[in-house]
Amino acid sequence: DTPAKQDVNFGGIKLERSRILTWAQVREMSASGLVEIGAHTDALHYGALANPQGNMEPAAAIRQFNTKTHQYESENTYKARLIADVAKITEKVRRVTGKKPRVWVWPYGETSGTALKIIGNDGYSMAFTLDDGADTLDRLMSNPRMLVTPDPDVPEYASSVINREAGPIMRVVQVDLDSVYDPDPAQTERNLGQLVQRIADMQITTVFLQAFADPTGDGLVKSVYFPNHLLPMRADLFNRAAWQLRTRAHVSVYAWMPVLSFDFGSSLKHVMRWNPTTRQAKIDPGQYRRLSPFDPEARHKIIELYEDLAKSAIFDGILYHDDAVLSDFEDAGPQALAAYRAAGFPGTIAALRGDPVTMQRWTRFKSRYLIAFTNTLTQHVRAIRGPRVKTARNIFAMPILQPKSEAWFAQNLDDFLATYDWTVPMAMPLMEGVPAKQANAWLDHLVDAVAAHPGALKKTVFELQARDWRAPQSGADTGHIDPTLLAGWMKRLQLRGARNFGYYPDDFIQNKPRLKTIRPAISTDWFPFK
Incomplete structure (x- = not known):
């Protein structure tokens, strides 16, 4: 979009106009059938203020910090900013090439799950980061990408590929x-x-x-x-x-x-330890004070x-x-005991511990329950x-x-x-x-x-x-x-x-x-x- 005789502002760096494609050149490349035109961004290739200390971070990946209000960008504002940018560049490419782009390349290789959802909703089926590693079919919306710069020779390029494959x-x-x-x-x-x-x-x-x-x-x-x-x-x-x-x-x-x-306060349930002597359940002072999963x-x-x-x-x-x-001896709280019963176990710690087979099954249930909860955290x-x-x-x-x-x-x-x-x-x-x-x-x-x-x-x-x-x-x-x-x-x-x-x-x-x-x-x- 930059006029012919004007320098291009590329992420804060001034580049000569001749170093950046014109829309006419994009149209010619697309018409050749040899090149597929993807989208990069309309106007998000820059660093935005990301914290009070002044770090400038990729604008598409962060919630911006406002120095006047000392607040971060709201989730709705962040989404609206990305949606508008994706819509603009998508329409520009479609208007010039006659095709809606299906590939997105993130500025600086940085993205977010929220941003990925936005481009997915706009019809994109493949996106690239700058992560190391090989592309796989199960992560087409988060493909690794290697920058081939500054014009490496064949041995140097081969070494880079081998290192990424080695793990x-x-x-x-x-x-x-x-x-x-x-x-x-x-x-x-x-x-x-x-x-x-x-x-x-x-x-x-x-x-x-x-x-x-x-x-x-x-x-x-x-x-x-x-x-x-x-x-x-x-x-x-x-x-x-x-x-x-x-x-x-x-x-x-x-x-x-x-x-x-x-x-988070005393109203939430905590992990309780059953005492076989008193047959009472209390928080164990010798352990982490944990919320009950x-x-x-x-x-x-x-x-x-x-x-x-x-x-x-x-x-x-x-x-x-x-x-x-x-x-x-844990978790012996009421929520935990109810979960055990719902899973087909006895409803008391004494009964759970009283039979070796039941004890083993109960142990595996708890191990997997904690795994499942961390999986939930990972998904979010x-x-x-x-x-x-x-x-x-x-x-x-x-x-x-x-x-x-x-x-x-x-x-x-x-x-x-x-x-x-x-x-x-x-x-x-x-x-x-x-x-x-x-x-x-x-x-x-x-x-x-x-x-x-x-x-x-x-x-x-x-x-x-x-x-x-x-x-x-x-x-x-x-x-x-x-x-x-x-x-x-x-x-x-x-x-x-x-x-x-x-x-x-x-x-x-x-x-x-x-x-x-x-x-x-x-x-x-x-x-x-x-």
């Missing part, structure tokens, strides 16, 4: 946003800058980024780091941190979120919170926290953020090493492998009470147990501990594990056949674990990759 390698650091946040916004920015630089220097693939606040460390979420309508927002920080990490450190970002441990109102609120997260930021995946557990996130969102979930080591202990956790390795893109065992020997001298043997045993499941090592990320939580939390020693020991564990994992691993937590303020020591062991920009 992903995951090297991950799990990060507490609680450590980034400071009441002083300027200090928060300095902390974030330090984190981003450290992750960039580490040259890894992925960050599991905390989206909730847990300043007291008790695991009960009372506030979060993204705008929502259910919990207080400690700071509008997740969007900013995720974008900086993705674009400056060039890592994938997974939003790390609890499944059940939210404080069997309470419809609790499930509804958790889903809504995840939806708010999906609207608030661009991210690559979800890490489901380790709070999604039910012991062999993808409906808003898009089908490209990957899933990962923490699993305790015990259900892997001793499968019968599923009864104590309601976690099953085969369920995880079949459900999530990544299974994330907490490969933390000291946390499990393993003596330090036996840690290597314990890690070997854990990797071997996973490897016994065909193909499992390709979908498993072993998460090591960078802190010994048994150590005193006062004085000079804060429990940080020697980086040489941590790097040794990583090498041990690799020697046993594990390709994907990482650690938690990362103390970027104090450079612990020490970057110089840990980088050669965890980086994908190191031997044997480079």
Whole structure:
């Protein structure tokens, strides 16, 4: 649409008019029968203000932030903006070529589930992102795409294709946003800058980024780091941190979120533990304080919170926290007992535990119930953020090493492998009470147990501990594990056949674990990759 002698504004960059096709050239190409004309956008190839800190993000993928009202674009306004743009470019292509386009290519490769639905409703049957990987018939509306620039030679191009076919390698650091946040916004920015630089220097693939606040460390979420309508927002920080990490450190970002441990008020039902001595059911003070997954109102609120997260930021995946557990005495609340009866089980914990066969069936029911609930959360996130969102979930080591202990956790390795893109065992020997001298043997045993499941090592990320939580939390020693020991564990994992691993937590303020020591062991920009 730009006049012949005027420069083209291409996403904020001025280009000579001769570098962009004219409508006459588009008409000629389409008429040749050799080229199919797809749509890119009418006027959404630009970065829009996406948060209070000033990040400019792809306009088609985000709800814009208004500096005057300090509010985000409403869902209706966002949809209307996209619908109008899609209608304009679709009609322009149809008018010039005589054909309604069926292929859409997203500006900057970024999209959302909401945007995909809009173009689907307009008749588009194929859409392209800039994700890595091969196209498959089951994801035609979210096809990966590789930019062939800047004119690579044949060996370079072949190498790029081979690397995408080889399958992903995951090297991950799990990060507490609680450590980034400071009441002083300027200090928060300095902390974030330090984190981003450290992750960039580490040259890894992925960050599991905390989206909730847990300043007291008790695991009960009372506030979060993204705008929502259910919990207080400690700071509008997740969007900013995720974008900086993705674009400056060039890592994938997974939003790390609890499944059940939210404080939405006392009116909702919580997981209850049955005491065989008193024969009473109460909340277990030694466990996460969890909402009951069997309470419809609790499930509804958790889903809504995840939806708010999906609207608030661009991210690559979800890490489901380790709070999604039910012991062999849980859940004993009224909603849970009713669900057991509806599924054909006895209606008391005593009766459920009284027969080994019934106990096993009940255990499997609970494991699958938690799986089903995370699947529901995934569906709601993808409906808003898009089908490209990957899933990962923490699993305790015990259900892997001793499968019968599923009864104590309601976690099953085969369920995880079949459900999530990544299974994330907490490969933390000291946390499990393993003596330090036996840690290597314990890690070997854990990797071997996973490897016994065909193909499992390709979908498993072993998460090591960078802190010994048994150590005193006062004085000079804060429990940080020697980086040489941590790097040794990583090498041990690799020697046993594990390709994907990482650690938690990362103390970027104090450079612990020490970057110089840990980088050669965890980086994908190191031997044997480079």
